[in-house]
Amino acid sequence: MAVLTIENVSKSFRDVSRGETIAALHEVSCTIGDQEFVAILGPSGCGKSTLLNILAGFDAPSHGRVLVDGRPIARPGPDRGVVFQEYALFPWLTVQQNIEFGLRGRAADRSATARRYVELVGLRGFEHRYPKELSGGMRQRVSLARVLAVDPAVLLMDEPFAALDALTRQLMQRELLEIWARTRKTVVFVTHSIDEALTLADRLYIMSARPGRILEVIDIDLPRPRDLAAPQVNDLRGRINGLIEGEVRRAFMERAQALDG
Amino acid sequence: MRSVARRTGRGAVPAAVRRLLTPVIVVLLWEGLVRVGVLDRRFIPPPSVVLATWFVWIFGRGTTISDPYVGTWLSSARDSAVRVALGFGAAAVVGVALGTLVGWFRAAEDLVDPLIQLLRPIPITAWVPFAIIFFGFYTMSAVFLIGLGAFFPIVVNTTAGVRQVPPILVRAARMLGTGSGEILFRVALPAALPSIFTGLRLGLGVAWVLVIVAEMVAVKSGLGYALWNSYYYLRTDVIVAAMFSVGGLGFLSDRILVRIAAHALRWAEAF
Known part of the structure; x- marks a missing residue:
């Protein structure tokens, strides 16, 4: 059981080198229900990763607050597992040891649990490899297994498949959906790929260019696995494209003006 | 190609x-x-003579009491090696511990780093008179100089390594429920290991330089002492043999350290 409540969250950073304050998020509010798969979609630099970092507890909001099941988030914790785009595996640990990292209890139990998750992400036979010996897709599987092993209520995924090639990405998306169907976590998935969001999510939050606001919320009531060529999907894609394209153009113009000024 | x-x-x-x-x-x-x-063979002995001298120095039986270079090599080499081991060992323990604290904790950096940066530019050889006054003409003088000399590269590299721990790995550990103290040992230290080994290798090289310096002036035994003493007797053959002995031992100890590092860092992308 995990409900995420985001209330009027704003975040600004101090850019020390330029001596100005940058607003990354502006009054973002939303509620993400238990076991929902939500995608946050927006142009790059729109603050979607900032929002995820606040949910993870890595950053604190400048204004507003974030609650998990009614309790404010103060720090990172194993109730909210994060899957990073850069995998963030511990390079000095093997696959098995990476997955065991967050586990407590007796060594034998830890080892058995880790082995279960090695199986779940299809890495049997690679337990004793180091991350440097694995492909990008395999590394991201380890990262996913490491987080799932501590059994978080919420899965926060920060463009996890962005660095993978197209085929691997599709495969990973399919496997993530299978795992989600089995484990039923609440998932917050940040992406800049419209198709990825359409493939995965129950609901999309479309964010504006910086400072990030929620422009629109789109529910996707289609059964999975989804056919991305289906007419309903095409309609949605067209609508989202229009929204995001405008934002990308606006962000570009603003940046160009800032450089001129 | x-x-x-x-x-x-x-x-x-x-x-x-x-x-x-x-x-x-x-x-x-x-x-x-x-x-x-x-x-001129009075100044430069031929290699054949050096080899013969070396052989006698290592394997000779002490028939002539007056010649200190018969069968004494092993005890000289052992004296030097023990001093290097003691000094380097102490420097490794203190250097890695202190470097980790300075690299990780702001307070430790503020308290300790200025002192390290103040003392570091002083050439270790400048410490020789002080070491002799304080410790006398004993092994402790040599160990002190070696330890001090090896300490600086070890502490500086450890500090740099701990400072450069990727923040994302610290985030990953925190999100998995790891406490701050635990992160120091489970994340910062292993992540800094490549830098630490760089420091250890540099420190070991310095240690062999300093054992010779120390034995030339501050202690009356070891390969450095043999080297300096044979100069008084104009035994150029012993001088050359001693030079290669020190070089050989330095090389050997470095190879051992590299082997250990290669095993400890088998996970690293490039080492």
Whole structure:
């Protein structure tokens, strides 16, 4: 059981080198229900990763607050597992040891649990490899297994498949959906790929260019696995494209003006 | 491409032969130049004499009490090696511990780093008189100098390594429920290991330099002492044999450290 409540969250950073304050998020509010798969979609630099970092507890909001099941988030914790785009595996640990990292209890139990998750992400036979010996897709599987092993209520995924090639990405998306169907976590998935969001999510939050606001919320009531060529999907894609394209153009113009000024 | 060209160019000559060629030529040239008298053998002993002296120094039986270079090599080498081991060992323990704290904790950095940066530019050789006054002409003087000399590269590299721990790994550990103290040992220290080994290698090199300096002036035994003492007797053959002895031991200890590092860092992308 995990409900995420985001209330009027704003975040600004101090850019020390330029001596100005940058607003990354502006009054973002939303509620993400238990076991929902939500995608946050927006142009790059729109603050979607900032929002995820606040949910993870890595950053604190400048204004507003974030609650998990009614309790404010103060720090990172194993109730909210994060899957990073850069995998963030511990390079000095093997696959098995990476997955065991967050586990407590007796060594034998830890080892058995880790082995279960090695199986779940299809890495049997690679337990004793180091991350440097694995492909990008395999590394991201380890990262996913490491987080799932501590059994978080919420899965926060920060463009996890962005660095993978197209085929691997599709495969990973399919496997993530299978795992989600089995484990039923609440998932917050940040992406800049419209198709990825359409493939995965129950609901999309479309964010504006910086400072990030929620422009629109789109529910996707289609059964999975989804056919991305289906007419309903095409309609949605067209609508989202229009929204995001405008934002990308606006962000570009603003940046160009800032450089001129 | 390059390796292919090299292989086709010198296919017939094995690598070991190619690599030994230059040293062998230098030694033969050296021997020849001394024999024909181009080099004065009072100042430069021929390699054959050096080898003979070395052999006697290592394996000779002490028949002539007056000659200190018969059968004494092993105890001299042992004295030097023990001093290096003690000094380097102490420097490794203190350097890694302190470097980790300075690299990780702001307070430790503020308290300790200025002192380290203040003392570091002082050449270790400048500490010799102080070491002798404080510790006397004993092993402790040598161990102090070696320890101090090896300490600085170890502490500086450890600090740099701990500072450069990727923040995302710290985030990953925190999100998995790891406490701050635990993160120091489970994330910062292993992540800094490549830098730590760089520091240890540099420190070990410095240690062998300093054991010779210390034994020349502050202690009356070891290879450095033999080296300096033989200069008084104008035993150039012993001088050269002692030089190569120190070089050999330094090389050997570095190889051992590299082996250990290669095992400890087998996970690293490039080492």
